[in-house]
Amino acid sequence: MSENSPKAPRWAIWLPLALFAGFVALVGYNIARPASRDVPSRLIGQPLPAFDLPAVAEGRPGLSRSHMTDGKPRLLNLFASWCIPCAAESPQLAALAAQGAEIDGIAVRDHKDDLAAFLARNGNPYTRIGGDDVSAVQMAIGSSGVPETFVIDGKGIIRYQHIGDVRPEDVPLLLQKLREAGQ
Amino acid sequence: MKRLLLILALGLASPMQADDTMPPAPYAYRQLDNAQLEAKAQALMVTIRCLTCQSQSIADSDASLAGDMRNQIRQRIAAGEDPEAIRAWLIARYGDYITYAPRVTAITWPLFAAPLLLLALAGLLLRRRFKGEAS
Numbered sequence: 001m002s003e004n005s006p007k008a009p010r011w012a013i014w015l016p017l018a019l020f021a022g023f024v025a026l027v028g029y030n031i032a033r034p035a036s037r038d039v040p041s042r043l044i045g046q047p048l049p050a051f052d053l054p055a056v057a058e059g060r061p062g063l064s065r066s067h068m069t070d071g072k073p074r075l076l077n078l079f080a081s082w083c084i085p086c087a088a089e090s091p092q093l094a095a096l097a098a099q100g101a102e103i104d105g106i107a108v109r110d111h112k113d114d115l116a117a118f119l120a121r122n123g124n125p126y127t128r129i130g131g132d133d134v135s136a137v138q139m140a141i142g143s144s145g146v147p148e149t150f151v152i153d154g155k156g157i158i159r160y161q162h163i164g165d166v167r168p169e170d171v172p173l174l175l176q177k178l179r180e181a182g183q
Numbered sequence: 184m185k186r187l188l189l190i191l192a193l194g195l196a197s198p199m200q201a202d203d204t205m206p207p208a209p210y211a212y213r214q215l216d217n218a219q220l221e222a223k224a225q226a227l228m229v230t231i232r233c234l235t236c237q238s239q240s241i242a243d244s245d246a247s248l249a250g251d252m253r254n255q256i257r258q259r260i261a262a263g264e265d266p267e268a269i270r271a272w273l274i275a276r277y278g279d280y281i282t283y284a285p286r287v288t289a290i291t292w293p294l295f296a297a298p299l300l301l302l303a304l305a306g307l308l309l310r311r312r313f314k315g316e317a318s
Contacts, residue, residue, distance in 0.1 A: 037237060039234055039277055039278070039280055039281075040278075041276060041277070042274075042275060042276055042277065042278050043275075043276060080203060082202060082203040082204065108203075109203040109205040109247055109251075110203065110205070111204065111205065114204070133205065133208075134208040134251045134254055134255070135247070135248055135251035135252075136251070136255065138248070138251075139251070139252065139255065139273075139276065140276070141276070142276035142277055144234035144235075144248070144277065145234065145235065145248070
């Protein structure tokens with residue numbers, strides 16, 4: 001350095017240590033706080049993409065976008081017979097249906113006989129069930145797993161997404177989102 | 184004898200399956216016949232995050248959703264779609280998290296600008312220093 005460069009103040013010697021301590025604190029904070037692994041869909045507020053899924057369950061017609069634009073808000077539940085949390089949320093879906101929610105289902109990568117056994121065991125709250133054998137509709141709506149539950153308004157706009165199984169404490173919120181979607 | 188029985192029991196026990204039994208989608212594990220198109224698909228697939236195993240790419244993952252994504256990507260590329268258009272389609276649904284290829288956005292631009300700024304600063308400091316020595 002040239003002679004006329006100003007001398008650093010004495011406390012500056014602690015700066016690197018303070019920087020390091022700050023770094024450790026940041027890392028520690030983020031390690032202690034469990035990060036969310038959820039990947040939310042970016043299509044909230046956007047219309048459902050066009051799709052047409054075949055019927056896969058006895059007595060339940062298939063599901064297409066046109067069924068979801070009849071003016072009535074509804075729940076769209078992605079599930080599968082091979083998914084254990086999907087069985088765990090069935091009492092909550094039954095409760096939602098009992099309180100007037102219309103629930104359409106998309107069965108992801110499911111066999112008809114497995115699905116029939118699943119519905120016989122856990123109940124069938126669905127109005128319609130479409131089979132999504134290559135997860136195409138799941139990808140098209142930005143869903144990253146099962147179970148997931150979307151609130152769709154009467155015009156087919158996605159209003160809300162619930163990731164993971166519906167727990168008893170989630171039921172009032174989903175009913176509220178359905179009411180909001182109906183306004 | 185007891186130990187042998189235990190080992191036998193271990194072999195007979197079936198682990199609880201939490202995965203589907205559907206056969207993989209047509210192009211989940213099958214390459215495209217056209218090598219050029221397959222290379223294009225592969226280049227995209229190694230930069231798309233698997234949503235089930237979130238530190239893997241869909242090219243590395245055996246999760247069924249990753250298989251279905253490979254299937255869709257291969258079929259769309261075979262149909263003539265541009266890989267970057269497919270990436271944009273996925274980002275529109277899952278956000279930047281789905282792609283491993285960094286993008287310059289309103290949030291990420293400092294990451295790209297900072298090295299350039301630091302280089303410029305270093306250059307400036309060095310110039311002053313060399314000038315000081317010359318005089």
